[in-house]
Amino acid sequence: MIPYIIPSEGTNDLGHDSDLSLRGNGSQPVVRVKNLNVFAGEHHILKNINLEIPRNKITVLLGPSGCGKTTLLKCMNKLTDLYKELKVSGSIYIDDDDILNAQGYIPEIRQRMGLLSQRPFPLPMSIFRNVSYGIKLKGISDKKLIAHNVEKYLREVGLWEEVKDRLNQPATSLSIGQQQRLCLARGLAVKPHIILADEPTSALDPISSKIIENLFKELKKNYTIILVTHVLRQAVRLADNVVFMYYGEIIEQGPPERLFNEPATEKLKEYIYEGN
């Protein structure tokens, strides 16, 4: 586990924890999905998905509505537990731990991933406590250390200047765009190395979307990002790796240059055509 520290005077405390990118083997995929199947009753939502997510890259999941992108993302941090109707089988390795079949330490594995959903869900507490929540879950109780880290991550998402005078106000008093950045900050504060983002900009105005996009470009130096988006242009701007899904299956995947310029399947061709 990466320690929380307050750097001594003079050092730059806004950078990332230096050992973040050292985690695991640099070339080994961070997330490996093996034979993943998801059923809702008779409905086969994800059909034998096999997928590897490369480290410190932005992987974009594309595909028409209802093809299973959100479900795939939810499987990755086992949020499918919340849906009684979903039957999930297979394995998903986060680093070397199979989250779907892990017993007992799932919350710990989940903390390796930060989640951004389509619309922000701030916790029912103050701005400050939204960020400190996850830090405290990790067993940190030193007030100074917590305050330091709250500021650090609020700065990281460019929210500090906007909220520093109102940290004790409810998080719901922020605009939706600010809330979304708060949710990113609170996710980063538990020191994950993966970010799962499900259409994180779909509820945002163009300016707020741009801020999130730029943050992602910055964050990928230290984080592996898995992004679901319907905005083709956003995919082109951000993707290092593209996964195209269709009715619960992965049809094509690879570098964006190839997929966007010479799609191999009719389905993707059509999708790109419609998207433009």
Next chain:
Amino acid sequence: MRKRKQIEEAIFMFLLRVSTYSLIAILAFIIVIIFVKGFGALNPDMVLKTPKGGFYYGGEGGVLNAIVGSLYIAVGASVIAIVLGAPAALYINVHLVRHKRTRNVIRYLLDALWGIPSIVYGAFGFTLMLFLGMNASLIAGIVVVALLITPIVVRTFDEVLSTIPIGLHEASLALGSTNTEMAFKVLFKQGLPGFITAVLLGFGRGIGDAASVLFTAGYTDLIPTALDEPAATLPLAIFFQLGSPIPEVRERAFAAAAILTIIILIISLSARILSKRYSRSNIR
């Protein structure tokens, strides 16, 4: 065509207004009647003194014994209902998400408990007391009223919890909460205004109920000083005095009813203020 819609709209608006305001009028009417009829007996003695000799024939004293007894029982029962009810409702909504059938059965049973008339709870409590060799006492009253109101608290809170958006569950789990941490640190906070309402509902039902305390708490002119002493309650004070042939005594019954109403109004108002305060940071 447009004309017709306007007329339709006007008629419906009128009907909606009538039904809303007639309800309020009924409430106002009840309160006015109680206060008018009890006015002559509403004096400081009523709330500051216990019954003196000959009270029930128009002599001196007040119903302090019943006020204190009712508050003891309602507060005690509410505390039990909170302690049992909050975890139960959270358990149903967090740990049982994947057990639809168990959850439905539990909800059904709680609804059934809610529907059981309070005299049945009273009879049950009485039987139990006979079995245990207990006399009518404060503790028996508290326990039986707690049984009466806990299902109300659980189901009301449960309904509130079940409307919390799943995105909030996801957010708190994704941050690394265990189910229990999510339940107590996030969902409880989000549901707190509803929980306050739930407790208020239970409290109101408990303090106003006569049948459940009739055999269990008993009645006494003294203020109970221990859990095994009997306790008077306002509903029973009203009941006994209303049956009197003496007009002064009947007037006191209305005064006691007015006091009970005031207590409930105060509790409702403070609950509203509290739940407003706690809903400030809630997502909607």
